[in-house]
Amino acid sequence: xxxxxxxxxxxxxxxxxxxxxxxxxxxxxxxFYVQTIDAEFFMKFHANSPKGFFRSExxxxxxxxxxxxxxxxxxxxxxxxxxxxFLMLTWIExxxxxxxxxxxxxxxxxxxxxxxxMHGLQDDSYIGLLPQPNELNANWLEYYRDKRLxxxxxxxxxxxxIFGERQKQLESLLENLGKWIPSFVEPSHLHGDLxxxxxxxxxxxEPFIVDPSFxxxxxxxxxxxxxxxxGLPTKFYQAYQESYPLREDYEDIKPLYQLYYLLAHLxxxxxxxxxxxxxxxxxxxxxxx
Numbered sequence: 001x002x003x004x005x006x007x008x009x010x011x012x013x014x015x016x017x018x019x020x021x022x023x024x025x026x027x028x029x030x031x032f033y034v035q036t037i038d039a040e041f042f043m044k045f046h047a048n049s050p051k052g053f054f055r056s057e058x059x060x061x062x063x064x065x066x067x068x069x070x071x072x073x074x075x076x077x078x079x080x081x082x083x084x085x086f087l088m089l090t091w092i093e094x095x096x097x098x099x100x101x102x103x104x105x106x107x108x109x110x111x112x113x114x115x116x117x118m119h120g121l122q123d124d125s126y127i128g129l130l131p132q133p134n135e136l137n138a139n140w141l142e143y144y145r146d147k148r149l150x151x152x153x154x155x156x157x158x159x160x161x162i163f164g165e166r167q168k169q170l171e172s173l174l175e176n177l178g179k180w181i182p183s184f185v186e187p188s189h190l191h192g193d194l195x196x197x198x199x200x201x202x203x204x205x206e207p208f209i210v211d212p213s214f215x216x217x218x219x220x221x222x223x224x225x226x227x228x229x230x231g232l233p234t235k236f237y238q239a240y241q242e243s244y245p246l247r248e249d250y251e252d253i254k255p256l257y258q259l260y261y262l263l264a265h266l267x268x269x270x271x272x273x274x275x276x277x278x279x280x281x282x283x284x285x286x287x288x289x
Contacts (some may be wrong), residue, residue: 064209
């Protein structure tokens with residue numbers, strides 16, 4: 001991969017590179033810091049990414065940016081060309097201050113108060129490298145059940161992680177999901193993959209969200225995932241609650257929303273996530289008997 005050639009192919013001149021160094025930490029893509037004569041960039045590269053992988057992320061960044069609520073990096077160019085897929089973003093760097101976490105909560109709440117016409121998305125997307133088929137649906141329950149949970153169930157069966165009692169419980173849960181998940185809620189703009197590793201701090205302590213898997217949906221789906229792996233700072237949740245209070249049923253449905261992400265992690269990384277899934281299934285399917 002030659003960055004100068006990438007730039008020429010996409011109408012940009014990256015020939016004046018002064019520094020290009022690998023950044024470690026991501027589990028899917030290779031990442032690089034790039035410094036040219038007059039700018040700094042962040043580049044993701046994947047030698048074998050699936051079709052439309054970086055396009056999906058770029059469009060998600062654009063949709064979030066269009067809300068004019070919370071900051072995201074500007075994407076400069078992308079390619080999903082086999083063997084040479086990349087996404088080029090502006091470099092974001094800064095230090096957190098005593099207001100950063102509070103601002104983050106308020107701004108995410110503002111984004112969640114921007115609504116689409118329907119739930120889901122007209123384009124297919126990805127959660128990690130797993131394909132996420134989409135549709136637009138006025139009914140959130142139908143979308144979440146049929147396009148989110150059912151898709152992960154099917155992937156898990158194919159990969160051999162979901163079988164026997166786990167499969168029976170998941171199928172029973174899907175049949176009865178309407179006992180807990182609402183059909184008609186406002187379709188908020190959602191980042192779709194928001195955990196502690198997908199926000200960073202920019203100049204002046206400004207919070208930025210990165211690596212979206214965008215969709216329109218119930219905002220509580222987003223908040224549930226933020227709590228799953230360590231959670232976000234307390235000031236974030238306090239500020240969010242001040243700006244846009246959570247529904248009273250949030251604690252009841254939170255594990256059902258976390259279930260999607262646990263299933264995705266099971267299908268991406270293996271059985272270490274299985275026990276957490278089984279606990280949720282026992283909790284809800286047990287109530288049906």
